[in-house]
Amino acid sequence: MIGFDYHADMVDEATRAAVRERVVAGGFERFEIADRGRYELSGAHGEAELTETLIALAERQLGVGLAAVAQRWTRLRRGDYALFKDDQRRWTGPGVEVCVDVSAAASQEGQIVYAAPDGGATVPQRPGGVAIVDRRRPMARYERYLGVRFADGEIVRLALALTVCQR
């Protein structure tokens, strides 16, 4: 069993819309290396209140002190994906990863899949959902390809990399 918790509806619709608007206004850069992934990326935009809320949630869940060491906002549209190889290049751990979905709509596509030697977990693409993943043991993740079934939507997510620290 991997250390994984999923909390649905943790961020309300109004907050998601406001956050999404600010993130999009901050701008995304296109990332595309075919054997890693294709998506839009923003590492610079900060959402202090949301970040603090997510860290506090993860601390309560895991019973340890946590501090952010990296973050990335991603926006995925039809044709986009992120493979294990991309995670290998980007993950700064070991530590804890927290992902929040601030998209406008839900879908049955674009799930985040975590895989470890002793199990796995899948994060549904649901706006407002928060996944807390204990990545202190070896683990990798990918984001499923968004194909013809996804149509014209977009997925906006924040992934926080956290390290364990003294409270």
Next chain:
Amino acid sequence: MLLDFARWDAAALAEAWRVARPFPHVVLDDVLPVDELVRLCEAVARTPHFPNTAEFYEMMASPERPAGLAAFHAALDGPGRDFVARVTGKTPGRASLRSYVYLAGSYLLPHNDLGSGEAGRVAAWAYYLLPRERSTGGELELFDCTLCAGEIVATAPAARIAPIANRLVFFDVSPRSLHQVREVTEGARVSLSGWYYA
């Protein structure tokens, strides 16, 4: 013989293989007599296919070497080895074969077929069974790669091979052999494919 490799000029194909971009490959058309193609399609239709989904692919696949395709496999694994050796300059051993059905929404994202490196694949092949008008998408796309210290740092689509019925494609397996099957957006794409192993 189901697949008569003597029909082709292996020396000319070896040159085509060598100069092909973005990485070595050759395309052979009208590979089988029409009645053989029809029989092969019927054999694939009788073969069970199962959902096959992972990090970078989603399609339906048969088990390895299904019984109904034994003659085609025997041709690739027998005279095909010598033919592939002459074209590629490599020393291929056994050939694998599975059949694949790509329905709308199926895809195979970019990868180089090396796998874990322990797979020992030296060349790949694919053979297409259905007329082009039976599907939209599903092309085999080859990428040009820029490597820096062994790491791919940039990629660009460089060639696109349509899945035309009775077309057989051989392509190299190397760190540079990045390729994908573009998502099928309509209809169905049916193919046989596999690898030659060292």
